[in-house]
Amino acid sequence: MISPRLAAPGLALAAVLVMASAMPAHAAPVHPVGTWGASADRVGGATGTTGLADRSVRNLVHTSLGGSGVRITLSNVFGDRPVTFASAHLGLAGEGAAVVPGTNRPVTFAGADEVTVAPGAEVLSDPVDATVPADTTLAVSFHVVGESGPITGHNVAMQTSYVSGSTGVDVAREESGAAFTTQISSWYWVESVVVEKPRRVKTAVLFGDSITDGNGSTVGADRRWPDVLADRVATSRFAGRFGVMNEGISANRVLADGTGGQRGLDRFRRDVLDQPGVSTVVLLAGINDIRWDIADEASDLILAYRDLIAQAHAEDVCVVGATLTPYEGGSRYTPERDQVRAAVNEWIRTSGEFDGVVDFDAATRDPDRPARFLPAYDSGDHLHPGDAGYAAMAEAFDLSLLECDR
Template sequence: MISWTPLAVSGLALAAALAVAPAAPAHASPLHPVGTWGASADKVSGDAGAAGLADRSVRNLVHTSLGGSGVRITLSNAFGDRPVTFTSAHVGVAGEGAAILPGTNRPVTFAGSPEVTLAPGTEVLSDPVATSVPADTTLAVSLHVVGESGAITGHNLAMQTSYLSGTPGTDVAADESGAAFTTQISSWYWVESVVVEKPRRVKTAVLFGDSITDGNGSTVGANRRWPDALADRVASSRFAGRYAVMNEGISANRVLADSSGGQRGLDRFRRDVLDQPGVSTVVLLAGINDIRWDHADEASDLIVAYRDLIAQAHAEDVCIVGATLTPYEGGSRYSPEREQVRAAVNEWFRTSGEFDGVVDFDAATRDPARPTRFLPAYDSGDHLHPGDAGYAAMAEAFDLGLLGCDR
């Protein structure tokens, strides 16, 4: 578990690139960490996956929601089968392909050292880098791993192309050219979050769920998941600059049972939500996979779990917004019996009053002529996941006032 403490460095916002930041003046507002980007840790199955890497550099491309200073990253070996050693880490503003904008790639240290070893089941928080990063910007987090890494902890469904170096043994994490990164990958490796300093009035909103929060069906590399669209809405609203957004969805994840999509929601809620820096609000969109795979034969099976998550959030003074489950007739494992469970769960969401707020994604995405299906314009084509337009409609349906509550 990461212990989030106030960062030691502050600075000026950038327009387009990283820059050395001066110390904050004495009269500046107190600062604290918020999560500008996140991805829930699971065991990578694609690309290198369980085979691991040896003496290679990886360049993870990630997208910020909010700008800030005192940049930190977290690395995770939560699901590794052996210690993993990184001899260098860098963060810079991504350019074309695997390249980094000149002059922006900065070294990252851990307790003052450029090298860090993570035991299996552990994660590490970096020192703050004396830089600022812009909002709504793609960063390159580059790492060099030495020795055999074993099973890789990361995030399977990135919906973003990242890169691996082609020549083992050569550390190219510092290179701003992308020439050495010759292999494209579709997962994020080891990097779990990017954190920045902001005034204490700024908070983190964590969006928690499965593949629909993860963005399955959206355009790769375009940042059109519904959490991205929500961050864009916040930035152009009266709430601009007040909330960072972290996407903690995992494709195939379930609330009640572990799966190929990682630990069940009940077990990862603390790590992926409550332990995030500056968290004030969580949006819960989860349960459709429990229904599809018969872990929830009745609505009450999920309602008991939802009440557990509500209690966990409220015990930490975190607001929790419930999101109704989107339609999926025509999709994998649909049946009228399972549809009855989904409808009953959604009715409880709308009427129970147990959440601090509710967003009705079912109503926002369904076809009025056939409410058990997506509106065709919102369907990615598999009848289970929205496409870009569907994710945009979800974000538009979200009342931004739900990001805060009176807890």
């Protein structure tokens, strides 16, 4: 049975994935565009995990944009030793850990089927001679050779992925999911999926914390607000013109490192400006700085926003500012902290320093109690939206903001 995650009948998708990606001689020049992304962090938090040894990993990731010449990025940015990856494969996700038969294609790195990534580094694969569909879940598989040490990855995936049960047995190329007996709720080592597109096609990067990460949405359903935004783009006049990369990290703060990884000021270049084809970033960050008293005044965050805007504008990248959503009743809420949030939101709305503004606060708040979510939009913890809240955020986004061109 073909997974309902697939955007079309399985046989049709299998045919798409195995198509050659070579451009005809008359085709327009292409460049890389991100169709999926996840910010790199230490899996397991600041201390990391003990790692894996001689195991195969199958990460399930969801595309926003279809394209040919697909590549993957493997990251060891937070590792403490070189990690060797072998037998990397890319296929269409089937049921559970299975891959749709006939779609699991080998991925090489500088022509080799094995690559060693130094600590602090990441590596981009060769293009796979295939085309991947939009709005489709892919299986990115590889085998870890030897001891990995701490894992670089993404903690809160809101998606189930898999690790093989047997040590020393390379099963990455297998289309059956039978050997992948361990479920994981994080993504391991895979940082991005990139496709080749005409130069008019760009990447939109959505940068933030757990609310961009999709915490509180349904696991495996791709209902984060960036997913819903990508669905809106696909059915609009902008269809096929933007890939969407989600660069949110749960618990992340703008001003200080912590359990949510590197602070936003330090990871902005790697997670936004260094992404392929980026033209616009949506900045939704700062609520954790307020909640944890890192930002005692609105000016603390305003100075940081100005820094991020300057970094982006220096690279001709537009910045859309997003107001911070309400959280009365949630963890660490106080009226005093909410006054800081309100002042930050007022500056975002009125300063004129962003290239555009999306008012997520107005889109999700209860009009009768504006410091709190509308109950239908609340995941239940009063801090994160649920599926309906994330959908409301995506619907509030004016898609023309993506056209910003510096």
